[in-house]
Amino acid sequence: MTHDVLTRVPAExxxxxxxxxxxxxxxxxxxxxxxxxxxxxxYAYPLxxxxxxxxxxxxxxxxxxxxxxxxxxxxxxxxxxxATFWPALLHTLAFTFVSIAFQFxxxxxxxxxxxxxxxxxxxxxxxxLVPWLxxxxxxxxxWTWMLNSDSGIVNTALAAVNIDPVNWLTSPDxxxxxxxxxxxxxxIPFNLVVLYSGLQAIPAEVYEAAALDGATSWxxxxxxxxxxxxxxxxxxxxxxxxxxxxxFDIIWIMTKGGPxxxxxxxxxxxxxxxxxxxxxxxxxxxxxxxxxxxxxxxFGLLYIRIQRRQAQ
Amino acid sequence: xxxxxKTIIGLILTGIMLFPVYWMINVSFTKDTDMRADPPHLFPWxxxxxxxxxxxxxxMPYLGTSLLVGLGTVVLTLxxxxxxxxxxxxxxxxxxxxLSFVLLIAQMIPGIIMAMGFYAIYLRLGxxxxxxxxxxxxSTIAVPxxxxxFTAFMSGIPDxxxxxxxxxxxxxxxTFLSVILPVxxxxxxxxxxxxxxxxxxxxxxxxxxDGGGDHQPITLGIYHYIGNNNQQWNAIMATAVVASIPATxxxxxxxxxxxxxxxxxxxxx
Numbered sequence: 001m002t003h004d005v006l007t008r009v010p011a012e013x014x015x016x017x018x019x020x021x022x023x024x025x026x027x028x029x030x031x032x033x034x035x036x037x038x039x040x041x042x043y044a045y046p047l048x049x050x051x052x053x054x055x056x057x058x059x060x061x062x063x064x065x066x067x068x069x070x071x072x073x074x075x076x077x078x079x080x081x082x083a084t085f086w087p088a089l090l091h092t093l094a095f096t097f098v099s100i101a102f103q104f105x106x107x108x109x110x111x112x113x114x115x116x117x118x119x120x121x122x123x124x125x126x127x128x129l130v131p132w133l134x135x136x137x138x139x140x141x142x143w144t145w146m147l148n149s150d151s152g153i154v155n156t157a158l159a160a161v162n163i164d165p166v167n168w169l170t171s172p173d174x175x176x177x178x179x180x181x182x183x184x185x186x187x188i189p190f191n192l193v194v195l196y197s198g199l200q201a202i203p204a205e206v207y208e209a210a211a212l213d214g215a216t217s218w219x220x221x222x223x224x225x226x227x228x229x230x231x232x233x234x235x236x237x238x239x240x241x242x243x244x245x246x247x248f249d250i251i252w253i254m255t256k257g258g259p260x261x262x263x264x265x266x267x268x269x270x271x272x273x274x275x276x277x278x279x280x281x282x283x284x285x286x287x288x289x290x291x292x293x294x295x296x297x298x299f300g301l302l303y304i305r306i307q308r309r310q311a312q
Numbered sequence: 313x314x315x316x317x318k319t320i321i322g323l324i325l326t327g328i329m330l331f332p333v334y335w336m337i338n339v340s341f342t343k344d345t346d347m348r349a350d351p352p353h354l355f356p357w358x359x360x361x362x363x364x365x366x367x368x369x370x371x372m373p374y375l376g377t378s379l380l381v382g383l384g385t386v387v388l389t390l391x392x393x394x395x396x397x398x399x400x401x402x403x404x405x406x407x408x409x410x411l412s413f414v415l416l417i418a419q420m421i422p423g424i425i426m427a428m429g430f431y432a433i434y435l436r437l438g439x440x441x442x443x444x445x446x447x448x449x450x451s452t453i454a455v456p457x458x459x460x461x462f463t464a465f466m467s468g469i470p471d472x473x474x475x476x477x478x479x480x481x482x483x484x485x486x487t488f489l490s491v492i493l494p495v496x497x498x499x500x501x502x503x504x505x506x507x508x509x510x511x512x513x514x515x516x517x518x519x520x521x522d523g524g525g526d527h528q529p530i531t532l533g534i535y536h537y538i539g540n541n542n543q544q545w546n547a548i549m550a551t552a553v554v555a556s557i558p559a560t561x562x563x564x565x566x567x568x569x570x571x572x573x574x575x576x577x578x579x580x581x
Contacts (some may be wrong), residue, residue: 027484028405035459036398036411037365042452043418046429053432064435064469108323124326125467126567130333133559133570135513137531138552142336145545151348159351183475185332246422249515255536267424276427282432289425298421304413 047293049125052205053286057216079291082284084261084269091176092265092295095183096244096249102184104237107191112225114192115199125196140253141184144169147254167257172262179251179263186250187243189234198232199225231310240302245296266292336556340364340549347545363550369553374533377443377510382530382558384447385511386504389454393503394496397462398488402474412463415456426452427520434521441525449517454507465499466492500570507561512558530555 007057029036054075109259112127131139145151147168153166168178202225210220250266251257257264257272264272266288274285400408414546430438430441430449441580469492477487491498522528534555535569537548562570 024403025405028399028403028408030404031395031399031484031488032405032408032411035455038392038455039414042430043421043426046426046433048429049432050425050429053428063432113318113322113325116318118322119317120319123320124322126563127326128329128372129570130330131564133509133563134333134556135515135531135559136514137534138315138336138556139332141534141548141552142332142539145339145549146332146335146384151350151352151354183458185329188329189423223490240422246424248424248529249421249556253515255537256388262392265474267422270428271424272519274431282428286425286428289422292422293425296420296422300417304416 020089038107045095050286050289052286053282054290056283058282058305060280063280068283071180071283075287076266076291078245079284079287084264087261088264088266088269088288091263092245092267092292094176095180095247095263095265096241099183099187100237100240102180103187103191103240104233106184106188107236108195108233110188110192110231111195111199112221114196125192128192131186135202136186136249137253139224140182143185144254147178170259175259175263179254182250182254183244184245188241190243191240194236194239195229195232198229198236201232202228231306235303238306241299242296242303243279243301244294266295273294325565328482332554336549336552338546342546344544344546359544363546363548364545364554366544366547367550367554370547371530371533371554374530374553377527378531378555380443380490380527380530381446381450382511384443385454386507387448388447389458389503389507390500392451393455393458394462394493395488395499396452396459397466397499398492400459400463401466402471402492403467403484418452419456423453423516424520427516429521434437441522443525443527445510446517446522446525446529449521450511450514451507453501453510453514457506458503461503462496462499465496469495476477498569498572501566501570505566505569508560509562518567541559 024219055072056062056066056068056069057071057074076297114121146154149155149167150164152168159165166174168174189216207220207229208223210224215223222266235247246267247265251263251265251269253270255263256276257268268284270288273281273287273288338354338356340363341356341361343358343360344355344362346353399405400412427449430445432439434445473491473495474487477491478484483492512529513531514529515535518529518532519535522532530551534548534551536553537544
């Protein structure tokens with residue numbers, strides 16, 4: 001309903017057609033002037049500054065004075081050679097794809113479940129939105145305490161079924177898993193709501209016909225729901241990718257990317273380089289950030305492409 | 313019979329999903345001395361209000377700042393995105409499609425990278441650690457979304473309504489103010505709700521641009537609590553509960569707007 005409206009070429013008559021076309025354009029751009037100025041000042045300029053940061057050799061002093069020497073791609077070379085680079089890339093990809101896979105699968109299962117009408121289904125579905133609406137610091141700190149090694153409820157529950165306690169946030173083997181678990185929890189509502197509205201768009205007659213032909217509910221899901229939901233699924237997954245790649249808050253609040261970089265992703269690495277140390281490394285920090293933008297844009301452009309193709 | 317079974321399953325699933333929220337509330341009422349009890353208390357028997365007393369004693373300024381930042385972000389977002397939505401939906405200028413494309417891309421840029429750019433600029437301009445600086449940065453989360461919602465909504469307003477006003481001699485600006493805006497109430501509510509919620513929840517901009525400020529938002533209030541060595545988890549969780557109030561109110565009072573906002577941009581109907 002939204003994106004294709006934005007990008008559709010006007011076919012029908014528009015407002016003020018009696019006015020000369022040129023005049024209409026001027027009026028329209030007068031309304032658009034605030035957003036254009038805004039985009040240049042608060043999107044383009046910060047991004048340009050970030051690019052500039054990544055191409056210069058900054059020290060704290062030259063950062064304030066703004067006279068750092070141009071150093072070409074040195075910051076990028078430094079970042080690529082850094083021991084953190086490959087682990088951070090791996091963690092970023094693992095965090096993103098594992099989170100998405102679980103969020104989508106659980107979200108889809110719940111959407112199918114809630115699509116059946118039963119008492120309270122609308123209310124319960126609304127309650128499922130809560131994790132998505134809570135401030136990330138609230139969710140992250142709650143999970144931090146739940147996953148506490150000594151006093152967390154998760155280890156207590158594990159002990160009840162005779163599983164040894166796990167050092168969720170303090171062991172390098174488990175830190176990444178822990179932040180992924182928290183992130184899955186936060187992302188389920190988005191997938192549920194979007195997939196649910198996708199399910200609503202499938203006409204009931206299709207299911208009725210299948211039921212008449214004697215299809216089992218398992219067959220109905222794999223032969224009807226799943227294929228007909230493919231367009232919405234593609235959009236959900238790609239949007240999820242773009243959003244998950246840039247997750248910073250949860251990881252930083254729960255583990256700060258540690259221990260020993262075990263949960264360090266590009267987002268947290270970039271932040272640590274620029275703000276996390278006493279001696280900030282703005283150049284490399286910005287370089288990592290720009291690599292993250294490129295990753296996000298690849299998925300983002302793919303998303304827009306699919307969105308437009310569906311709109312046609 | 314089968315229907316009520318489904319309701320029961322639904323209740324159980326919801327219970328599992330919301331367990332962390334329950335746990336947050338439970339811990340917020342738990343006494344310091346019971347905090348490390350083994351097994352943990354599943355229910356705050358002989359609980360305490362210590363945590364909430366700490367919120368009132370220490371967190372009020374943070375909450376006030378967050379409220380101010382949230383409201384400021386709403387106003388700024390509406391001022392910029394409503395006229396833009398009108399132009400893109402109804403005046404359809406040349407180059408409008410390109411602008412929409414830029415807005416879509418803008419939404420995808422990671423906040424942490426925007427924060428670094430803002431930091432470099434704010435440092436030079438001397439607006440680090442100020443509330444207007446934080447409002448400006450927070451609005452970047454909501455403006456592209458706002459334009460998107462307004463464009464989609466205003467496309468649905470019949471052209472006749474606007475043409476009638478124009479024929480009566482109203483200027484485009486006048487038409488926008490007295491015809492378009494009053495019928496766009498739903499879009500205004502949706503955009504305002506999300507702009508407020510995102511500004512209220514923001515941590516990335518707060519920690520980078522306002523980390524040393526005199527007026528810090530509640531997200532930093534919680535973060536400082538966690539960073540303390542003598543972690544008072546009942547106080548941390550009590551603050552978290554209070555910080556969740558806007559989200560809860562939103563869900564209770566404006567549920568349909570919330571669902572509309574989540575699906576906007578992801579699904580066509």
